Amino acid sequence: xxxxxxxxxxxxxxxxxxFLVMVIIFLLVRMLPGDPAIAMAGDRASDADIQAIRExxxxxxxxxxxxxxxxxxxxxxxxxxxxxxxxxxxxxxxDRLPITVFLTVYSVVLSLLIAGPLAFVAALNRGRWPDAVxxxxxxxxxxxxxxxxxxxxxxxxxxxxxxxxxxGYGDTFGERLYxxxxxxxxxxxxxxxxIMRNLRSAIIEVLDAEYVQFARAKGLPARLILGRHVLRNxxxxxxxxxxxxIGNLMSGTLxxxxxxxxxxxxxxxxxxxxxxxxxLIQGLxxxxxxxxxxxxxxxxxxxxxxxxxxxxx
Amino acid sequence: xxxAIFTPTQPTFMQRALRKPGFVAGxxxxxxxxxxxxxxxxxxxxxxxxxxxxxxxxxPSWAHPFGTDLLGRDSLSRVIWAYQVNMQMAxxxxxFALVTGVIxxxxxxxxxxxxxxxxxxxxxxxxxxxxxxxxxxxVAVLGPGLVNMYIAxxxxxxxxxxxLMRGEVIAQMGNDYAAAGIVMGYSDxxxxxxxxxxxxxxxxxxxxxxxxxxxxxxxxxxxxLGLGAQPPQSEWGVLIAExxxxxxxxxxxxxMPGIAIVVTGLGFSLLxxxxxDLLRPRG
Amino acid sequence: MxxxxxxxxxxxxxxxDVSFSVSQGEVLGLVGESGSGxxxxxxxxxxxxxxxxxxxxQVRWQGRDLVxxxxxxxxxxQGREIAMIFQEPMTSLNPLLTVGLQxxxxxxxxxxxxxxxxxxxxxxxxxLVGIPSAKQRLKDYPxxxxxxxRQRVMIAIALAATPKLxxxxxxxxxxxxxxxxxxxxLILQLAQxxxxxVVLVTHDLGVVAQTCDNVAVMYAGRIVExxxxxxxxxxxxxxxxxxxxxxxxxxxxxxxxxxxxxxxxPSLDALPRGCAFAPRCAACVAxxxxxxxxxxxxxxxxxxxxxxxxxxxxxxAA
Numbered sequence: 042x043x044x045x046x047x048x049x050x051x052x053x054x055x056x057x058x059x060f061l062v063m064v065i066i067f068l069l070v071r072m073l074p075g076d077p078a079i080a081m082a083g084d085r086a087s088d089a090d091i092q093a094i095r096e097x098x099x100x101x102x103x104x105x106x107x108x109x110x111x112x113x114x115x116x117x118x119x120x121x122x123x124x125x126x127x128x129x130x131x132x133x134x135x136d137r138l139p140i141t142v143f144l145t146v147y148s149v150v151l152s153l154l155i156a157g158p159l160a161f162v163a164a165l166n167r168g169r170w171p172d173a174v175x176x177x178x179x180x181x182x183x184x185x186x187x188x189x190x191x192x193x194x195x196x197x198x199x200x201x202x203x204x205x206x207x208x209g210y211g212d213t214f215g216e217r218l219y220x221x222x223x224x225x226x227x228x229x230x231x232x233x234x235x236i237m238r239n240l241r242s243a244i245i246e247v248l249d250a251e252y253v254q255f256a257r258a259k260g261l262p263a264r265l266i267l268g269r270h271v272l273r274n275x276x277x278x279x280x281x282x283x284x285x286x287i288g289n290l291m292s293g294t295l296x297x298x299x300x301x302x303x304x305x306x307x308x309x310x311x312x313x314x315x316x317x318x319x320x321l322i323q324g325l326x327x328x329x330x331x332x333x334x335x336x337x338x339x340x341x342x343x344x345x346x347x348x349x350x351x352x353x354x
Numbered sequence: 355x356x357x358a359i360f361t362p363t364q365p366t367f368m369q370r371a372l373r374k375p376g377f378v379a380g381x382x383x384x385x386x387x388x389x390x391x392x393x394x395x396x397x398x399x400x401x402x403x404x405x406x407x408x409x410x411x412x413x414p415s416w417a418h419p420f421g422t423d424l425l426g427r428d429s430l431s432r433v434i435w436a437y438q439v440n441m442q443m444a445x446x447x448x449x450f451a452l453v454t455g456v457i458x459x460x461x462x463x464x465x466x467x468x469x470x471x472x473x474x475x476x477x478x479x480x481x482x483x484x485x486x487x488x489x490x491x492x493v494a495v496l497g498p499g500l501v502n503m504y505i506a507x508x509x510x511x512x513x514x515x516x517x518l519m520r521g522e523v524i525a526q527m528g529n530d531y532a533a534a535g536i537v538m539g540y541s542d543x544x545x546x547x548x549x550x551x552x553x554x555x556x557x558x559x560x561x562x563x564x565x566x567x568x569x570x571x572x573x574x575x576x577x578x579l580g581l582g583a584q585p586p587q588s589e590w591g592v593l594i595a596e597x598x599x600x601x602x603x604x605x606x607x608x609x610m611p612g613i614a615i616v617v618t619g620l621g622f623s624l625l626x627x628x629x630x631d632l633l634r635p636r637g
Numbered sequence: 638m639x640x641x642x643x644x645x646x647x648x649x650x651x652x653x654d655v656s657f658s659v660s661q662g663e664v665l666g667l668v669g670e671s672g673s674g675x676x677x678x679x680x681x682x683x684x685x686x687x688x689x690x691x692x693x694x695q696v697r698w699q700g701r702d703l704v705x706x707x708x709x710x711x712x713x714x715q716g717r718e719i720a721m722i723f724q725e726p727m728t729s730l731n732p733l734l735t736v737g738l739q740x741x742x743x744x745x746x747x748x749x750x751x752x753x754x755x756x757x758x759x760x761x762x763x764x765l766v767g768i769p770s771a772k773q774r775l776k777d778y779p780x781x782x783x784x785x786x787r788q789r790v791m792i793a794i795a796l797a798a799t800p801k802l803x804x805x806x807x808x809x810x811x812x813x814x815x816x817x818x819x820x821x822x823l824i825l826q827l828a829q830x831x832x833x834x835v836v837l838v839t840h841d842l843g844v845v846a847q848t849c850d851n852v853a854v855m856y857a858g859r860i861v862e863x864x865x866x867x868x869x870x871x872x873x874x875x876x877x878x879x880x881x882x883x884x885x886x887x888x889x890x891x892x893x894x895x896x897x898x899x900x901x902x903p904s905l906d907a908l909p910r911g912c913a914f915a916p917r918c919a920a921c922v923a924x925x926x927x928x929x930x931x932x933x934x935x936x937x938x939x940x941x942x943x944x945x946x947x948x949x950x951x952x953x954a955a
Contacts, residue, residue, distance in 0.1 A: 058475060058478040058482060059482075061476065062479045062483070069491050069492065069495055072495045180624070184571070184615070184617075184618075184619030184620040185615070186574055186591075189574075189594065192608050195601065196601050250728065252728060252730055255723055255729045255730070255794075257684075258683050258715055258721040259716040259743045260713065260714065260746055261743070262712065262746065263708070265742065265746075270734075273733050274731070287484075289484070290484075291484035291487070292484045295490075296575055296578075310490070311490070314581075317494075325487075326491055329484050329487045330483050337482075347733065349732070350732055
């Protein structure tokens with residue numbers, strides 16, 4: 042099967058899932074307390090104004106019709122108007138999306154840089170002191186909430202030592218790398234703990250695998266055994282794991298954006314919740330879900346590239 | 355390398371457990387945490403709400419090991435009283451999801467069919483949201499607060515338990531004893547709850563332990579974000595948030611409660627890991 | 638040779654005082670129940686066991702000791718002079734790499750052949766082990782081969798650098814009965830053509846009878862009896878060998894219950910003081926529980942570790 046057909050098949054399978062995602066978002070937002078029309082109209086609006094807004098939002102229609110409207114508008118890219126930002130939700134999100142994506146990708150890269158080599162060191166020294174030290178440190182890391190890691194880094198590296206900016210985003214690529222370094226490290230420290238743990242056991246499993254024993258018995262150089270036989274197989278489980286932890290990672294970016302005042306989607310989400318800005322909550326939740334499924338799709342494609350057994354199915 | 359042969363010299367469960375330093379450490383940490391949660395008054399040196407205008411924002415000292423806060427309250431006492439709330443999270447934040455998840459997972463795994471199909475879609479949809487986004491969206495619907503936070507976590511989290519349970523039940527169904535039960539004409543209820551469930555539940559229990567650590571982290575995160583426990587209640591996340599704006603002048607306000615989170619989280623995860631290790635079938 | 642594994646501070650002696658020799662062109666069978674140390678013996682010889690445990694004693698290979706040899710020097714022997722094939726053809730080939738690459742990397746490590754020459758040699762090897770349209774199959778992945786074909790591929794890889802000794806760890810156990818004989822014949826034929834020694838691990842006495850020159854019987858990490866195949870199988874002297882032979886269902890009338898050696902082997906962390914087989918042995922005498930019988934020469938070429946060996950007549954009856 043060609044990879045194009047595979048992508049289409051995979052996208053097709055996402056339709057029922059996304060229908061359900063839309064249902065969940067729709068129901069959640071309809072259950073928000075308070076009348077969104079009143080919130081939108083402001084304090085000095087007359088009853089007639091509120092009624093007009095209600096009709097414009099379609100709130101007077103039956104639920105099924107409302108859902109249909111929501112669905113068709115969303116498919117057309119119309120997510121309504123944000124009360125808080127006084128602008129189209131789509132515009133607001135398109136504005137903030139790159140920041141969150143940048144932060145997420147940055148965190149993934151950093152987590153791999155931290156977890157990858159250490160997992161190898163731990164696995165190759167299984168049961169000896171380097172393994173014990175690495176595992177203990179990461180076990181502690183796993184018990185630290187993201188916002189706390191962020192605060193500690195902020196206190197010592199940014200506020201005390203003034204090595205990094207305390208917040209903001211920056212304009213050029215280089216500035217962004219610098220500004221988002223601490224927020225990304227914060228997320229990366231947490232996710233790398235998850236990755237290290239699983240990657241270590243994946244590598245150990247591969248090291249003990251019969252085909253690695255056979256490769257050793259063939260008298261191959263150690264470099265080749267690690268590089269060709271162990272690394273490639275361990276990479277597959279790393280990619281799978283990264284894909285599965287993307288939700289965790291994005292939860293982390295949401296928190297880190299708040300701690301470091303990064304103007305991304307996560308911080309906006311919290312602002313929207315405190316302001317009861319329901320079109321914005323709706324739009325952001327949907328965008329987060331889209332991002333996660335996009336990552337799931339990429340993971341699948343990458344896996345089928347790496348593993349010949351999946352290519353033919 | 356050795357075959358699994360039972361010999362009388364095989365150590366008992368307790369003996370094996372006590373030989374694992376991680377497990378023992380976890381047990382001690384959680385035991386002590388429970389003591390602090392149940393009897394905070396015995397351990398806290400001061401009244402957590404006693405305001406002392408003569409000792410505002412004092413750095414850590416012998417009199418106040420964790421310093422004092424903006425109103426001169428003793429930080430250590432507040433951290434200790436917070437055990438009540440945070441340990442309670444580990445229970446209430448997980449139990450409902452555990453029970454619902456186990457029952458639904460067992461039923462879906464046993465009956466399969468259309469229910470399983472629908473369940474599969476629900477799982478797909480739920481894992482498509484970043485976990486925290488969904489939880490705070492539900493909290494937004496219900497309004498901030500501890501009870502609403504428990505509801506939000508349970509509403510989302512049962513899916514994860516159910517998914518795990520379903521997989522285990524299906525795996526157990528492959529064993530002969532399940533088939534034997536069906537052949538013997540036992541009722542479905544008897545097969546599911548008397549035979550399958552006890553065998554399938556081990557990984558779920560192990561997961562529960564790790565989950566307790568996660569929920570404490572999550573609960574304090576929500577407290578920090580202003581969506582969980584509300585001030586003036588003593589809760590680690592809330593305490594950290596209170597000190598957030600004074601981080602360069604009064605760092606201890608935010609850093610000290612975090613230590614409690616890390617230690618307790620570590621306790622639960624050590625316990626979970628140790629348990630997973632002990633319960634793993636040996637061969 | 639001794640091999641000891643450690644688990645949580647506890648030493649598990651998997652092999653103790655195992656000693657045998659194989660000469661060029663000879664086929665030695667290594668038999669015993671699972672867990673008796675057959676696989677560990679092979680892995681200790683080729684240096685795979687050293688990563689997991691402590692190997693002591695000597696493995697003498699053409700005047701050199703392999704046990705103390707550094708990894709780098711050992712790699713010049715692994716695959717080039719001593720090769721090994723494994724039991725599971727499904728898991729012994731790397732699923733992510735083409736068969737051609739896995740064959741050529743062995744040649745790359747042990748020969749000076751050019752890229753083109755390596756490819757030709759790879760095709761030649763696949764032809765040799767009987768894989769049709771070898772040229773096309775080089776770029777196939779292991780999962781595109783059947784179990785028997787995969788085992789042939791593994792043999793091709795192992796023998797690519799023309800080793801002098803082949804260690805075969807139950808090479809046919811995982812295969813269909815019909816294919817088992819083909820693979821065995823292939824191994825023996827190639828061994829003969831290449832004048833190669835073979836150590837064949839198996840628990841199938843029938844295979845031993847058909848294929849081996851000499852046989853060593855292992856129990857609980859020790860050799861309990863060894864000698865020429867005809868002698869050992871015709872007149873087994875160790876009670877355990879007798880038991881093993883009785884458990885082969887041969888020429889039995891229908892509805893006779895199958896014989897099995899009573900009891901289970903001891904676990905490695907609870908080996909008895911005396912003879913490890915004593916608790917299951919019908920011919921056990923008092924000294925068996927006190928002392929461990931040494932492996933001693935009984936007749937020309939025959940060694941048995943037993944205080945109360947079975948006499949020829951009894952052996953015949955079994």
